[in-house]
Amino acid sequence: MPFSTPPRLGGDAHRAAARRTTALGTAVAVALGLVTLTAAPASAEPIAISDAPVEIDILTINDLHGRLEAAPPAAGAAVLGGLVEATRAANPNTLFISAGDSIGASTFTSFIQNDEPTLDVLNAMGLDLSTLGNHEFDQGRADVDDRVIPNSDFPYLGANIYEKGTQTPAYQEYEVIEVDGVDIGFIGVLTESMPSLVSPDGIATLDFGDMTAAAVRVADQLQDGVAANGEADVVILVVHEGAPSTTLEAATGDSEFGDLIRGVLGKVDAVVSGHTHLQYDLEVPVPGTDEVMPLIQGGQYGEAYGHLELTVDPASSELLSITAGVKPLVGAAQPDPEIAAIVAEAVAFAAVAGNASLGEITDDFLRGIDFTGQNGAVNENRGAESTLGNVVADAQLWATRDLGTEIALMNPGGLRANLLFASSGAQDPAGNLTFREAANVQPFANTLFTMTLTGAQLRSVLEQQWQPAGSSRPFLKLGVSSTFAYDYDPTRPAGERIGTMLLNGEPVTAGQQVRVVVNSFLAAGGDNFATLAQGTQRADSGRIDLQAFVDYVGAFSPISPDLAQRSVGLSLSAPGPDGYRGGDEVTITLSSLLFTNQGDREADVVVSLGGEVLGSAPIDATIVARSDETGRATLTVTLPEGLSGPQQLVIAVPDNGTEIAVPLELAAPLPAIEVLREPKIVGPAVVGKEPRVKDPRVAADDAQFAYQWLRDGVPIDGATASTYRVTAGDAGTWLSVAVTVTAEGFAPTTTVSDDRRVPGKPGPGPRVR
Numbered sequence: 150m151p152f153s154t155p156p157r158l159g160g161d162a163h164r165a166a167a168r169r170t171t172a173l174g175t176a177v178a179v180a181l182g183l184v185t186l187t188a189a190p191a192s193a194e195p196i197a198i199s200d201a202p203v204e205i206d207i208l209t210i211n212d213l214h215g216r217l218e219a220a221p222p223a224a225g226a227a228v229l230g231g232l233v234e235a236t237r238a239a240n241p242n243t244l245f246i247s248a249g250d251s252i253g254a255s256t257f258t259s260f261i262q263n264d265e266p267t268l269d270v271l272n273a274m275g276l277d278l279s280t281l282g283n284h285e286f287d288q289g290r291a292d293v294d295d296r297v298i299p300n301s302d303f304p305y306l307g308a309n310i311y312e313k314g315t316q317t318p319a320y321q322e323y324e325v326i327e328v329d330g331v332d333i334g335f336i337g338v339l340t341e342s343m344p345s346l347v348s349p350d351g352i353a354t355l356d357f358g359d360m361t362a363a364a365v366r367v368a369d370q371l372q373d374g375v376a377a378n379g380e381a382d383v384v385i386l387v388v389h390e391g392a393p394s395t396t397l398e399a400a401t402g403d404s405e406f407g408d409l410i411r412g413v414l415g416k417v418d419a420v421v422s423g424h425t426h427l428q429y430d431l432e433v434p435v436p437g438t439d440e441v442m443p444l445i446q447g448g449q450y451g452e453a454y455g456h457l458e459l460t461v462d463p464a465s466s467e468l469l470s471i472t473a474g475v476k477p478l479v480g481a482a483q484p485d486p487e488i489a490a491i492v493a494e495a496v497a498f499a500a501v502a503g504n505a506s507l508g509e510i511t512d513d514f515l516r517g518i519d520f521t522g523q524n525g526a527v528n529e530n531r532g533a534e535s536t537l538g539n540v541v542a543d544a545q546l547w548a549t550r551d552l553g554t555e556i557a558l559m560n561p562g563g564l565r566a567n568l569l570f571a572s573s574g575a576q577d578p579a580g581n582l583t584f585r586e587a588a589n590v591q592p593f594a595n596t597l598f599t600m601t602l603t604g605a606q607l608r609s610v611l612e613q614q615w616q617p618a619g620s621s622r623p624f625l626k627l628g629v630s631s632t633f634a635y636d637y638d639p640t641r642p643a644g645e646r647i648g649t650m651l652l653n654g655e656p657v658t659a660g661q662q663v664r665v666v667v668n669s670f671l672a673a674g675g676d677n678f679a680t681l682a683q684g685t686q687r688a689d690s691g692r693i694d695l696q697a698f699v700d701y702v703g704a705f706s707p708i709s710p711d712l713a714q715r716s717v718g719l720s721l722s723a724p725g726p727d728g729y730r731g732g733d734e735v736t737i738t739l740s741s742l743l744f745t746n747q748g749d750r751e752a753d754v755v756v757s758l759g760g761e762v763l764g765s766a767p768i769d770a771t772i773v774a775r776s777d778e779t780g781r782a783t784l785t786v787t788l789p790e791g792l793s794g795p796q797q798l799v800i801a802v803p804d805n806g807t808e809i810a811v812p813l814e815l816a817a818p819l820p821a822i823e824v825l826r827e828p829k830i831v832g833p834a835v836v837g838k839e840p841r842v843k844d845p846r847v848a849a850d851d852a853q854f855a856y857q858w859l860r861d862g863v864p865i866d867g868a869t870a871s872t873y874r875v876t877a878g879d880a881g882t883w884l885s886v887a888v889t890v891t892a893e894g895f896a897p898t899t900t901v902s903d904d905r906r907v908p909g910k911p912g913p914g915p916r917v918r
Contacts, residue, residue: 200463200464201463202460202461202462202463202469203242203328203329203330203331203459203460203461203462203463204240204242204458204459204460205240205242205243205244205328205329205331205333205458205459205460205461206236206240206242206243206244206456206457206458206459207243207244207245207246207333207385207456207457207458207459208232208233208236208243208244208245208246208454208455208456209245209246209247209248209387209421209445209447209454209455209456209457210229210246210247210248210251210447210451210454210455211247211248211249211250211282211389211421211422211423211424211446211447211448211449211455212248212249212250212282212423212424212426212448212449212450213247213250213251213252213267213449213450213451214250214251214252214253214254214255214256214284214449214450214565215251215252215253215254215255215256215258215259215260215264215266215267216255216256216259216450216451217256217258217259217266217267217270217492217495217496218256218258218492218496219479221479222450222452222477222479223450223451223452223478223479224451224452224477224478224479224480224481225451225484225492226267226270226451226488226491226492227484227485227486227488227489227492228451228478228479228480228481228482228483228484228485229274229451229454229478229488230270230273230274230484230485230487230488230489231481231482231483231484231485231488232454232478232481232482233245233274233275233485234274234482234485235482235483242328242329244277244326244328244333245274245275245276245277246276246277246278246279246335246387246421247271247276247278247279247280247387248279248280248282248387248388248389248421248422248423248424248446248447249279249280249281249282249283249284249285249339249387249389249423249424250282250283250284250285250389250423250424251267251271251279251282251285252264252267252268252284252285252297253282253283253284253285253287253592253593254284254287254565254592254593255267255592256565256566256589256592257499257503257584257585257586257588257589257592258492258495258496258499258503259495260588260589260592261498261499261502261503261588262495262498262499263296265300266491266492266494266495268297268300268301269491270488270491270492271301271303272301272302272303273487273488273491274485274488275302276301276302276303277303277324277326278303278304278305278306278324278326278335278337278387279301279303279304279305279306279337279387280305280306280307280337280338280339280387280388280389280423281293281305281306281307281310281320281337281339281389282339282389282423282424283339283340283342283343283346283347283389283424284347285297285305286343286347286351286352287347287351287593288351289347289348289350289351289352290351290352290354290355291351292351293305304321304324305320305321305337306320306321306322306323306324306335306336306337306338306387307319307320307321307322307337307338307339308322308323308336308337308338308363308364308366308367309338309339309341309357309358309359309360309362309363309364310339310355310356310357310358311355311356311357311358312354312355312356313353313354313355313356314356315356316358319355321337322336322337322363322367323335323336323337323367323371323379324337325371325379325380325381329463330463330466331382331383331459331461331463331466332380332381332382332383332466333381333382333383333384333385333459334368334371334379334380334381334382334383334384334385335384335385335386335387336363336364336367336368336371336384336385336386336387336417337387337388337389338360338363338364338386338387338388338389338390338409339357339360339388339389339390339424340357340360340389340390340405340424340621341357341358341359341360341390341405342405342620342621342677343355343357344357344674344675345674345675345676345677345678346562346675346676347670347675348669348670348673348675349673349674349675349682350673360388360390360405360408360409361408361409361412361413364386364388364409364412364413364416364417365412365413365416368384368386368413368416368417369416371384372384382461382466382467382468383418383459383461383468383471384416384417384418385417385418385419385420385421385457386413386417386419386420386421387420387421388406388409388420388421388422388423389422389423389424390405390406390409390422390423390424390425390621391406391422391423391424391425391426391427391446391621392406392407392422392425392427392429392431392444392446392621393406393425393621393622393623393775394427395427395428395429397431397432397433400429400431400433400444401433403618403619404619404620404621405619406422406621410433410444413442414433414435414436414442415435415436415437415438417442418442418443418468418471419442419443419444419445419457419471419473420433420442420443420444420445421445421446421455421457422444422445422446423446423447424621425446425621425622426448426449426528426529427446427448427528428446428447428448428452428453428475429444429445429446429475430443430444430445430455430473430474430475431443431444431445432444443457443471443472443473444473445457445473445474445475446475447475448475451478452477452478452479453475453476453477453478454475454476454478454481455473455474455475456473456474456475456476457471457472457473458470458471458472458473459471499585502584502585503583503584503585503588504576504577504583504584504585505583505584506581506582506583506584507582507583507584507587507699507702507703507706508582508702508703508705508706508707508708509580509581509582509706509707509708510568510570510580510582510702510707510708510709510710511570511580511707511708511709511710512570512709512710512747513536513567513568513569513570513710513747514536514537514540514567514568514710515535515536515537515567515568515710515744515746515747516529516530516531516533516535516537516538516561516564516567517529517530517531517532517533517534517535517561517626517744517745517746517777518530518533518745518746518772519532519533519745519772519773519774519775520772520774530745530772530774530775530776531561531562531622531624531625531626532561532622532623532624532625532626532775532776532777533626533744533745533776533777533779534626534628534714534715534716534741534744534777535561535564535626535628535744535745536710536711536712536744536747537564537567537568537590537628538559538561538564538626538627538628539559539628539629539630539631539711539715540628540708540710540711541559541563541564541590541591541628541694541698542557542558542559542628542629542630543557543630543631543701543711544557544697544698544700544701544702545557545559545597545630545666545667545668545694545697545698546630546632546666547697547701547704548597548666548692548696548697548700548701549597549599549666549690549692549697552599552664552666552688552690553599553664554599554664554665554666555632555652555653555663555664555665556607556629556630556632556633556652556663556664556665556666557629557630557665557666557667558610558627558628558629558630558665558666558667558671558681559627559628559629559667559668559671560625560627560628560667560668560670560671560675560676560678561625561626561627561628562625562676563591563593563595563668563670563694564590564591564628565589565590565591565592566586566589566590567590568582568586568587568590569586573586580707582702582706584699587695587698587699587702588695590698591694591695591698592695593668593670593694594693594694594695595668595669595670595693595694596668596669596689596690596691596692596693596694597666597667597668597669597689597690597692597693597694597697598666598667598668598669598671598672598687598688598689598690599664599665599666599686599687599688599690600664600665600666600667600672600681600684600685600686600687600688601662601663601664601665601684601685601686602662602663602665602680602681602684603659603660603661603662603663604650604657604658604659604660604661604663605659605660606680606683606684607650607657607663607665608647608650608659609680610627610678610680610681611627611635611637611647611650612643612644612646612647613677613678613679613680614626614627615643615646616676616677617677620677622775623775623776624775624776624777625676625677626777627678629715629716631711631715632652632653633650633651633652633715634650634651634715634716634809635647635648635649635650635651635715635716635809636648636649636716636717636718636719636800636809636811637716637717637718637719637741638718638719638720639718639720639740639776639778640720640738648719648811649811649812651809651810654810656812665681665684666690667681668694669689672684672687710747711806712744712747712748712805712806712807713802713805713806713807713808714741714742714743714744714780714802714805714807714809716741716777716809717739717740717741717742717800717807717809718738718739718740718741718777718778718781719737719738719739719800719811720737720738720739721735721736721737721738722735722736722737727816728814728815728816729788729813729814729815729816730788730793730815730816730817730818730819731788731789731790731791731792731793731815731818732787732788732790732818733787733788734785734786734787734788735785735786735787735788736783736784736785737756737783737784737785737786738781738782738783739754739780739781739782739783739784739800740773740777740778740779740780740781741777741778741779741780742754742768742779742780742781742782742800742802742807743768743770743779743780743802743805744779744780745772745779748804748805749804749805750770751767751768751770752767752768752770752780752802752803752804752805753765753766753767753768753802753803753804754766754768754782754784754800754801754802755801755802755803756784756786756798756799756800756801757798757799757801758788758789758792758796758797758798758799758813759789759792759796759797761789763786763787763788763789764784764785764786765784766782766783766784767782768780768781768782768802769781769782780802788815790818791818792815793815793816793817793818794814794815794817795812795813795814795815796812796813796814796815797810797811797812797813798810798811798812798813799811818896819894819895819896820894820895820896821895821896821898822847822848822849822852822890822891822892822895822896822897822898823847823848823849824845824846824847824890824898824900825845825846825847825848826845826846827845827900827901827902827903828842828843828844828845828886828888828900828901828902829842829843829902829903830842830843830884830885830886830902830903830905831843834875834884834905834906834907835875835907835908836875836876836877836879836880836907836908836909837874837875838874838875839872839873839874839875840872840873840875840884840905841871841872841873842856842871842872842886842888842902844871844888845888845890845900847890847892847898849890849892849894849895850892851892851893852890852891852892853890853891853892854871854888854889854890855869855888855889855891856868856869856870856871856886856887856888856889857869857886857887857889858873858884858885858886858887859884859885859886859887859901860879860882860883860884861882861883862883862885864887873886875907877909879907879909880907880908880909880910881906881907881908881909881910882906882907883904883905883906883907884904884905884906884907885901885902885903885904885905886901886902887899887900887901887902888900888901888902
């Protein structure tokens with residue numbers, strides 16, 4: 150059934166001062182007579198229109214994720230409520246909107262009550278509308294339809310969400326709010342990547358269509374002059390998708406989001422975005438005009454907010470100006486007492502369960518970081534291997550070993566907070582791990598699925614860490630259990646990057662059957678790991694990811710972060726036509742030798758083969774954003790002579806315990822060329838003359854010769870021809886020539902002629918060779 154909840158006016162004075170038009174989509178809503186202009190109650194007249202320009206403020210948030218308490222740089226819900234109230238007091242023509250993900254992946258205070266406290270504070274603040282975000286669907290469509298929407302005093306928008314297999318809108322597409330005689334239309338769309346961001350099973354009855362097509366369709370509808378399908382003087386797009394970084398080039402580049410921004414230029418007056426947790430305030434030039442379109446995103450967790458300021462001509466309803474900004478929320482207003490009371494009640498409820506001690510940690514367990522954030526701020530890097538991702542994988546494997554599992558894989562997006570050693574207060578000594586802290590890491594309550602993968606499928610899963618083109622996060626690093634390690638070559642093309650996979654130190658073959666455990670999100674193919682949905686002998690263990698970690702800590706407390714990397718980037722210079730051989734010089738390029746934020750930053754990498762150390766090099770600890778390339782080194786080594794057949798190239802970082810052995814096949818040594826007759830100098834070796842070399846006779850066809858003339862056994866610069874003109878400097882010395890012979894199928898062989906004395910000042914006599 151299409152979305153059919155009737156438009157809600159709300160019970161507060163703010164909403165009573167505005168008139169709203171809602172839409173389910175033109176084709177369905179007009180046909181059913183459902184698109185109506187809903188008048189405000191008679192006791193609440195719209196704000197009177199004057200001749201002066203109408204000034205309208207629109208406050209925006211995105212990706213709040215249930216952050217109710219103040220924890221700088223997050224200001225807390227009470228300060229946000231205070232800001233909204235203060236702005237409305239200064240200008241009654243104020244609206245407050247969200248670009249989605251207000252709930253889901255929440256901290257413990259909201260998580261423990263299924264995000265009901267967050268919905269309560271948003272209702273109390275008088276949120277005017279929200280686009281649907283991916284985390285609103287964490288528990289599936291049924292939860293959105295049966296709990297989230299009924300418990301929210303504001304509409305959720307999603308113009309590109311359709312009933313499965315149709316173009317029938319599943320949710321409200323837009324909201325028109327009249328403010329002081331100005332009709333402001335809000336269109337909501339969300340990321341097209343939904344089947345990879347939440348469990349596909351939970352949204353199986355929905356299709357998530359093209360954002361651009363939906364936004365343009367509704368924008369045109371709101372400006373087509375047909376009152377029956379909704380009209381707006383100002384159109385604002387609210388999208389739960391965002392730029393991959395904070396530059397204009399990234400926002401308008403080759404991605405689904407870039408396509409959207411370019412596609413709505415001239416169609417909408419501003420774009421409020423979310424999802425990528427960044428802060429940006431951009432102006433996008435509108436082609437063919439001297440105008441720009443504001444594009445903003447307010448970061449995450451209530452750390453910042455967006456502010457659109459509109460000036461509209463009351464007579465013509467023409468938008469005279471629109472400006473935008475993104476500002477820190479900390480200190481932006483005094484806390485609102487009503488919101489503070491709701492938060493305090495939620496905190497009290499969570500305190501009992503949340504303060505229970507699970508055990509101890511000896512150091513931080515951290516997610517990866519990079520430095521692409523606003524003003525150099527540190528951002529989470531889901532492309533980096535992390536101690537937190539690896540320990541969660543270890544816990545999931547331990548919790549299911551009785552089911553025969555051998556490897557655990559953990560998605561980085563399922564890790565929502567760090568585990569910190571430091572005390573968080575008087576009741577939490579340093580190193581103490583509480584239930585609240587563990588729940589903040591894994592708030593989704595996913596069950597653990599077991600399955601069988603072939604070695605080829607496991608390789609495919611690892612290849613899928615490189616996300617499809619246009620993804621807002623180009624690489625997602627899976628945490629892996631300590632039983633598993635692998636190397637990869639980041640320079641190789643897609644599908645060919647994963648090298649050797651090791652299970653308990655032994656190579657995994659393509660046909661080998663491996664038992665794997667993942668959370669239910671990954672098991673359904675989430676985060677574009679489609680191969681995990683194809684595993685055989687699948688079973689839902691019924692065990693919850695959070696409980697697995699709680700039990701693991703209880704069994705092994707105190708636990709310590711493992712600073713060894715479980716995957717290493719490795720690229721070797723190209724071998725010869727017959728492969729690598731002893732004596733070859735090989736350049737080894739390494740990466741992913743360090744975590745982005747833990748361990749010794751001044752470490753060395755050591756490379757060995759056949760038990761012999763080939764070389765070492767210092768590691769560059771510079772963080773490589775949005776990838777797992779942090780910890781890079783390059784060294785050129787010579788493969789030991791005399792080795793052939795299968796060998797182990799060992800990459801080790803003694804300072805952090807990293808050690809990965811990569812099989813390396815060495816070709817058998819080539820035979821030396823048999824010299825049947827030594828080379829000979831022909832002609833007088835006297836000053837001014839030009840003797841030549843008579844080539845050696847060898848037992849090889851099509852032999853090639855290279856020459857190096859020697860003076861008293863030392864090479865003469867530039868003397869590399871088959872002839873040599875004797876100079877005055879050669880007088881009294883002994884001349885000879887080294888001839889290097891090469892032939893296909895043989896090792897290069899060098900042979901030296903007899904010495905010839907150059908007349909002049911007496912030399913030291915013939916050398917003994």
